[in-house]
Amino acid sequence: MAIAAREDNKTKPLPAPNSDFYQLVDVLLPDELAMVKKVRTYMETRVQPIINKYWSDDAFPFELLPSFSELGIGGLGYDGYGCAGGSQKLFGFVAMELARVDASFCTFFGVHSGLAMGSIYLDGSEEQKQKWLPAMARWEKIGCFGLTEPLVGSGTSGGLTTTAKREGDSWVLNGQKRWIGNATWCDVSIIWARDLADNQVKGFIVENKTTPGFSVEKIEHKIALKDVRVPEANRLEQGNSFRDTARVLRMTRYMVGWASTGVQMGAFEATLKYTQERLQFGKPIASFQMVQDLLAKMLANVTACQCLMVRLAQMDDEGKLADHHASLAKAFCTARSRETVSWGRELLGGNGIVADYNLARFFADAEALYSYEGTYQMQNLIVGKAITGFGAFV
Numbered sequence: 001m002a003i004a005a006r007e008d009n010k011t012k013p014l015p016a017p018n019s020d021f022y023q024l025v026d027v028l029l030p031d032e033l034a035m036v037k038k039v040r041t042y043m044e045t046r047v048q049p050i051i052n053k054y055w056s057d058d059a060f061p062f063e064l065l066p067s068f069s070e071l072g073i074g075g076l077g078y079d080g081y082g083c084a085g086g087s088q089k090l091f092g093f094v095a096m097e098l099a100r101v102d103a104s105f106c107t108f109f110g111v112h113s114g115l116a117m118g119s120i121y122l123d124g125s126e127e128q129k130q131k132w133l134p135a136m137a138r139w140e141k142i143g144c145f146g147l148t149e150p151l152v153g154s155g156t157s158g159g160l161t162t163t164a165k166r167e168g169d170s171w172v173l174n175g176q177k178r179w180i181g182n183a184t185w186c187d188v189s190i191i192w193a194r195d196l197a198d199n200q201v202k203g204f205i206v207e208n209k210t211t212p213g214f215s216v217e218k219i220e221h222k223i224a225l226k227d228v229r230v231p232e233a234n235r236l237e238q239g240n241s242f243r244d245t246a247r248v249l250r251m252t253r254y255m256v257g258w259a260s261t262g263v264q265m266g267a268f269e270a271t272l273k274y275t276q277e278r279l280q281f282g283k284p285i286a287s288f289q290m291v292q293d294l295l296a297k298m299l300a301n302v303t304a305c306q307c308l309m310v311r312l313a314q315m316d317d318e319g320k321l322a323d324h325h326a327s328l329a330k331a332f333c334t335a336r337s338r339e340t341v342s343w344g345r346e347l348l349g350g351n352g353i354v355a356d357y358n359l360a361r362f363f364a365d366a367e368a369l370y371s372y373e374g375t376y377q378m379q380n381l382i383v384g385k386a387i388t389g390f391g392a393f394v
């Protein structure tokens with residue numbers, strides 16, 4: 001606990017950093033709160049002590065996977081198939097807690113449980129759900145989501161170059177993917193490709209460790225697909241056009257809103273603690289007016305994003321979440337997150353750009369969240385189309 005000197009030479013404890021200024025945790029039911037607390041404790045005790053070193057080494061702490069899987073959050077928000085179930089609100093709060101300590105952990109969770117499992121849950125057949133989801137919910141099989149290509153990012157809805165060609169009971173996939181989280185070591189890849197017959201985007205479940213023609217390269221974060229043969233049984237039955245891909249993205253963009261809010265919470269708390277302890281001119285820098293101004297602005301961003309996300313969770317739980325709602329939140333929260341972490345970095349001075357103090361990590365990770373799952377501009381174009389009635393993508 002930070003202690004401040006008072007003028008009468010006595011000391012008083014300072015308020016502990018708390019990024020839940022409007023007590024939004026009160027919207028959780030008791031069992032949801034217990035789950036969120038369990039995740040917080042895990043992240044603070046198991047991940048926080050080691051994560052800066054892993055981040056500096058560009059590595060992932062695989063040894064944590066067994067204990068992480070015991071948290072019981074695989075398939076959070078999905079009913080049945082061995083998934084954790086629960087409300088979208090709980091899913092969001094858990095994502096926020098993960099990102100509060102480490103956005104990469106949250107991304108790992110989001111890619112596996114959101115993008116990969118979500119593709120099967122939303123677009124798969126009953127048999128596919130029965131076959132894949134239970135093992136994925138137990139984290140025994142880890143998934144990735146291959147949509148982006150070296151030459152096609154924002155334009156994936158109409159421009160995928162990876163092709164799928166039906167040959168009897170199989171499909172033959174050819175092409176390349178890039179920026180695919182978990183790809184280098186996971187078991188199941190959801191690959192999106194353009195069907196040469198009808199030009200529509202279709203999804204395929206590829207068992208990448210055992211399928212000839214599938215290769216992954218880490219440095220370039222590239223997947224290559226050369227005559228990869230996938231049985232028809234592994235084509236996502238309900239994934240017949242980019243609209244079906246977009247249903248998955250709606251859910252995961254919602255999650256990125258929560259993740260970027262969590263990043264801000266972590267950045268705010270770390271910054272506040274630092275400013276309470278760091279002395280300049282013989283005083284804690286938190287006692288300076290201009291420092292307090294930035295801290296208040298950071299907290300306002302955190303609180304605005306939390307409130308927005310809680311409302312979005314209510315809409316999601318009520319079945320009202322539309323693409324443009326998720327896009328507005330993704331764009332707003334990731335933009336605020338960039339602002340929040342840069343103010344934090346500023347308040348740490350030189351220490352804001354070294355790994356030991358967390359802020360450098362939050363600062364870099366906020367940039368990834370801002371661009372992945374669709375850039376800021378693409379989200380605003382989705383919102384723009386919904387509110388004006390004019391599509392302005394090209």
Ligand SMILES: Cc1cc2nc3c(=O)[nH]c(=O)nc-3n(C[C@H](O)[C@H](O)[C@H](O)COP(=O)(O)OP(=O)(O)OC[C@H]3O[C@@H](n4cnc5c(N)ncnc54)[C@H](O)[C@@H]3O)c2cc1C
Pocket residue numbers: 111145146147148151152153154155178179180181368371372373374375376377378392393394
């Ligand atoms: C860390 C990280 C992890 C990722 N993980 C995955 C993953 O697991 N799976 C996956 O499939 N992808 C993943 N991605 C890819 C990510 O979704 C893309 O990077 C993103 O969609 C942007 O595509 P791009 O990088 O090709 O940029 P581009 O599409 O080339 O965009 C460049 C710039 O042009 C702007 N722009 C493009 N078109 C328009 C337009 N019509 N109007 C206005 N502005 C426009 C964009 O907004 C952006 O500012 C990941 C990316 C990163 C950085």
